[in-house]
Amino acid sequence: MPLLWLVLIVLALGVVGYGLGRHKAMTSADGDVRHLHSLPVYYGTNVSLFVVVPALLVMVAWLIVQPIVINNSVAADIPASAIPESSTLGLVMSDVRRVADGLDLAVTQGALTSAEASGLQAGVSDVRAILADVGVALGSDVSATTLSAAQEYRAMASTANLAMTALVLGLAIAGFVYAYGRTNKDFRARNVVEKAIRAILIVAASIAILTTVGIVLSLVFNTIEFFKLYPAADFFFGTTWSPSFGGGSELGVLPLLWGTLYISVIALAVAVPIGLFAAIYLSEYAGPKARGIAKPLIEVLAGIPTIVYGLFALLTVGPLLVNVFGSGGALGVDWMSGASSVTTAGLVMGIMLIPFVSSLSDDIINAVPQSMRDGSLGLGATKSETVKQVVLPAALPGIVGAVLLAASRAIGETMIVVLGAGAAARLSMNPLEAMTTVTAKIVSQLTGDADFASPEALVAFALGMTLFVMTLGLNVLALVIVRKYREQYE
Amino acid sequence: MYDNPNLERNVAQQDTKISARNVQVFYGDTHAIKDVNIEIPARTVTAFIGPSGCGKSTFLRCLNRMNDTIDICRVEGDINLDGENIYDKRVDPVQLRAKVGMVFQKPNPFPKSIYDNIAYGPRIHGLAKNKADLDEIVEKALRRGAIWNEVKDRLHAPGTGLSGGQQQRLCIARAVATEPEVLLMDEPCSALDPIATSQVEELIDELRDQYSVVIVTHSMQQAARVSQKTAFFHLGNLVEFGDTGQIFTNPQDSRTESYITGRIG
Numbered sequence: 001m002p003l004l005w006l007v008l009i010v011l012a013l014g015v016v017g018y019g020l021g022r023h024k025a026m027t028s029a030d031g032d033v034r035h036l037h038s039l040p041v042y043y044g045t046n047v048s049l050f051v052v053v054p055a056l057l058v059m060v061a062w063l064i065v066q067p068i069v070i071n072n073s074v075a076a077d078i079p080a081s082a083i084p085e086s087s088t089l090g091l092v093m094s095d096v097r098r099v100a101d102g103l104d105l106a107v108t109q110g111a112l113t114s115a116e117a118s119g120l121q122a123g124v125s126d127v128r129a130i131l132a133d134v135g136v137a138l139g140s141d142v143s144a145t146t147l148s149a150a151q152e153y154r155a156m157a158s159t160a161n162l163a164m165t166a167l168v169l170g171l172a173i174a175g176f177v178y179a180y181g182r183t184n185k186d187f188r189a190r191n192v193v194e195k196a197i198r199a200i201l202i203v204a205a206s207i208a209i210l211t212t213v214g215i216v217l218s219l220v221f222n223t224i225e226f227f228k229l230y231p232a233a234d235f236f237f238g239t240t241w242s243p244s245f246g247g248g249s250e251l252g253v254l255p256l257l258w259g260t261l262y263i264s265v266i267a268l269a270v271a272v273p274i275g276l277f278a279a280i281y282l283s284e285y286a287g288p289k290a291r292g293i294a295k296p297l298i299e300v301l302a303g304i305p306t307i308v309y310g311l312f313a314l315l316t317v318g319p320l321l322v323n324v325f326g327s328g329g330a331l332g333v334d335w336m337s338g339a340s341s342v343t344t345a346g347l348v349m350g351i352m353l354i355p356f357v358s359s360l361s362d363d364i365i366n367a368v369p370q371s372m373r374d375g376s377l378g379l380g381a382t383k384s385e386t387v388k389q390v391v392l393p394a395a396l397p398g399i400v401g402a403v404l405l406a407a408s409r410a411i412g413e414t415m416i417v418v419l420g421a422g423a424a425a426r427l428s429m430n431p432l433e434a435m436t437t438v439t440a441k442i443v444s445q446l447t448g449d450a451d452f453a454s455p456e457a458l459v460a461f462a463l464g465m466t467l468f469v470m471t472l473g474l475n476v477l478a479l480v481i482v483r484k485y486r487e488q489y490e
Numbered sequence: 491m492y493d494n495p496n497l498e499r500n501v502a503q504q505d506t507k508i509s510a511r512n513v514q515v516f517y518g519d520t521h522a523i524k525d526v527n528i529e530i531p532a533r534t535v536t537a538f539i540g541p542s543g544c545g546k547s548t549f550l551r552c553l554n555r556m557n558d559t560i561d562i563c564r565v566e567g568d569i570n571l572d573g574e575n576i577y578d579k580r581v582d583p584v585q586l587r588a589k590v591g592m593v594f595q596k597p598n599p600f601p602k603s604i605y606d607n608i609a610y611g612p613r614i615h616g617l618a619k620n621k622a623d624l625d626e627i628v629e630k631a632l633r634r635g636a637i638w639n640e641v642k643d644r645l646h647a648p649g650t651g652l653s654g655g656q657q658q659r660l661c662i663a664r665a666v667a668t669e670p671e672v673l674l675m676d677e678p679c680s681a682l683d684p685i686a687t688s689q690v691e692e693l694i695d696e697l698r699d700q701y702s703v704v705i706v707t708h709s710m711q712q713a714a715r716v717s718q719k720t721a722f723f724h725l726g727n728l729v730e731f732g733d734t735g736q737i738f739t740n741p742q743d744s745r746t747e748s749y750i751t752g753r754i755g
Contacts, residue, residue, distance in 0.1 A: 287561065288561070369598070371594060371596055371598035372598060372600060372601075373559075374556065374559070374592075374594060374598065375594065375598040375599075375600065375661070375664075376600070376610070377556065377559060377587060378554065378556060378587055378591065378592035378593075378594070378665070379587065379588070379591065379592075379610060379611040379614070379664065379665065379668055380584055380585065380586075380587040380588030380589075380591075380611065380614070380615060380668060381584070381610075381611075381614050382584050382614075385614050389610065389614070390600050390610075393600075393601065393602065394600070394601045
């Protein structure tokens with residue numbers, strides 16, 4: 001039975017269970033809602049939950065486990081001699097799955113009857129041609145081992161599917177019988193439903209957390225793998241970055257960290273004053289009308305994809321800077337040779353961060369109680385004195401938090417750097433020279449034909465880990481500061 | 491019905507400090523203050539009483555133009571401070587507020603040290619020539635705010651760490667430190683317990699020597715205790731204004747009588 005039908009049947013059972021459960025509860029209370037422990041809705045929901053949730057959970061678990069189990073048992077039957085010299089067990093198994101899927105497809109399209117499909121023999125019939133007819137292209141003729149493995153695969157899969165269907169339907173019916181049997185006017189259906197809702201919320205929260213843990217673990221294991229191949233001291237303290245896939249690369253992280261920090265500092269130097277002043281204007285000076293127009297307009301900046309900022313850096317800001325600082329430029333100096341430079345990327349990244357800083361600071365400044373401003377104005381302070389001496393100091397911890405969040409954004413930014421800052425890893429003080437960052441190098445190490453077991457590719461994970469630790473530290477710091485600020489007015 | 495009705499108050503005939511003529515206040519379309527005329531004498535405590543929403547706080551905020559910070563608020567009529575119209579275009583509200591200080595309903599110390607809270611006004615108005623001068627101003631203000639003894643050992647602790655009553659006296663000291671001529675108080679004791687209230691009331695009585703004090707209060711006992719003049723507001727109108735003793739014992743208007751005997755409000 002196709003999966004969709006199974007799901008639909010279970011859901012339909014759930015709907016029927018809802019109606020029946022509700023009806024039974026009402027009947028047991030002689031049609032008077034006041035005699036029920038819970039509202040009728042809860043009795044219905046309770047029954048449908050017991051029908052749908054266990055059945056579908058088991059189905060999902062089965063679907064995850066089934067291919068693994070079948071794969072392993074079929075793979076165990078393939079003799080080592082049947083694996084060609086240039087191939088691996090994994091490649092043979094993928095051929096087996098392909099043939100099995102192809103045969104299934106052929107049966108559904110009517111090119112073969114199911115009896116014919118299971119009776120096919122290599123050498124007797126041309127399996128490759130039959131499958132090509134139904135749109136499954138195979139790389140080579142199907143060997144006897146592959147075909148028999150594929151047949152075994154199909155047989156096991158169809159048995160398993162049947163078993164799963166029976167189990168899922170059985171569970172749905174069992175759930176219905178159990179929940180329906182419990183339904184009467186004194187049954188505390190609301191408590192059960194509330195618990196189920198809490199479970200749903202917990203699952204949602206855990207998925208987010210578990211994903212983070214998974215990402216971190218994958219980074220950690222690959223990083224450990226990298227440090228087995230390349231000494232950690234050379235990675236953390238090396239001042240040269242010259243990967244070569246032929247071997248003998250030097251993978252020192254310092255030039256990349258330097259580029260990352262240099263660009264981030266320039267970006268923050270642009271974003272913090274502009275963003276903060278914009279926030280002060282919006283929250284303290286602008287009338288409701290100006291605020292209503294200006295705030296969304298500033299936040300439009302936050303909606304621009306970073307690749308567009310990258311293009312802006314590459315095609316507009318870079319050439320503009322060359323026209324000023326390059327040879328034959330407006331200043332008559334020759335400080336800048338190409339459009340890509342730390343300043344180019346830093347300026348554009350700063351523009352990208354403006355809405356970040358201004359929006360958060362605006363919220364924080366607005367959270368300063370009006371009574372503070374009244375107190376200051378009532379003493380004869382001017383508006384700017386009030387802002388400078390009362391509002392900003394009160395909002396300062398929150399603003400620092402906003403700046404740190406912006407900083408971790410800047411450190412993790414990739415596209416603007418790839419397009420705006422160049423690709424040369426160097427340790428230099430000149431802001432008009434091309435440099436590169438950790439993120440840009442992660443991209444370049446993982447794109448292209450890299451062997452994933454070489455240190456040159458694995459270094460990307462070590463870089464990612466370094467970056468992760470840095471931004472995590474900044475975020476934690478920002479959160480601590482913001483939390484401290486929150487306590488101040490309570 | 492009063493704690494200590496002192497009917498024989500010596501209200502010396504004094505100069506008028508603030509006089510209001512035909513004052514109207516609008517919040518958008520709402521007519522909040524209707525045609526108020528009042529003469530507030532110098533070196534006297536004047537109490538504004540009346541039920542909630544009667545406009546007494548609004549009128550108080552007109553006296554130092556704090557209503558300017560509310561966009562939809564519009565004030566008409568004349569309010570003269572020492573004969574000069576404070577709503578004249580040539581008057582800078584910032585300078586006016588240095589002369590007419592304000593203490594708010596809820597204590598609102600700045601998130602700074604006690605010292606910096608007091609020194610805030612003198613610093614922005616340049617009242618101190620040097621550090622020693624400033625120290626002296628701060629001490630004098632804290633003494634006048636009747637809080638010096640409690641905080642003299644921790645002047646550099648944050649002002650927000652004080653108790654509610656101490657915070658309010660700190661705010662009064664802060665207002666006094668800028669040497670205003672008039673002190674406006676908007677229900678200064680509403681957030682305080684009885685002990686802190688009596689401390690603040692004593693303080694108000696002492697401040698009368700040097701300042702004109704205008705206090706908005708919901709407590710008629712408090713008005714009777716601290717003020718020499720009382721104004722009764724009702725629905726945006728100034729119903730009755732006169733000596734406190736007379737208002738509380740022999741009100742001329744039936745609405746005043748109803749209010750102070752607890753029949754309305």
